[in-house]
Amino acid sequence: MQVSSQEWISKRAYTLWESEGHPHGRDADHWEQAKHEYALMENTRATKPATRKKSDVKDIAAQEAAKPKVSARKNGKK
Numbered sequence: 001m002q003v004s005s006q007e008w009i010s011k012r013a014y015t016l017w018e019s020e021g022h023p024h025g026r027d028a029d030h031w032e033q034a035k036h037e038y039a040l041m042e043n044t045r046a047t048k049p050a051t052r053k054k055s056d057v058k059d060i061a062a063q064e065a066a067k068p069k070v071s072a073r074k075n076g077k078k
Contacts (some may be wrong), residue, residue, distance in 0.1 A: 005042075009034045 003011075012034035017026065 005038060009038050012037060 009031065013027070013030040016030040016033055017023070020026065020030075
């Protein structure tokens with residue numbers, strides 16, 4: 001089921017309004033923010049995924065390996 005852009009924007013603006021505690025007089029702000037988010041979502045959906053060079057993949061793998069690993073605590077003990 002495909003949702004129209006107006007319906008998506010309307011639902012998102014309502015969600016923004018709710019998340020801010022139902023403020024009065026901010027409907028235009030919420031609508032514009034929702035329109036902006038929809039445009040960004042449509043733009044990212046429409047663009048071709050970026051292709052990576054092998055050297056870029058190696059750089060990313062090296063960065064991931066250099067990050068310190070966080071160990072999980074077992075049973076909530078310190």
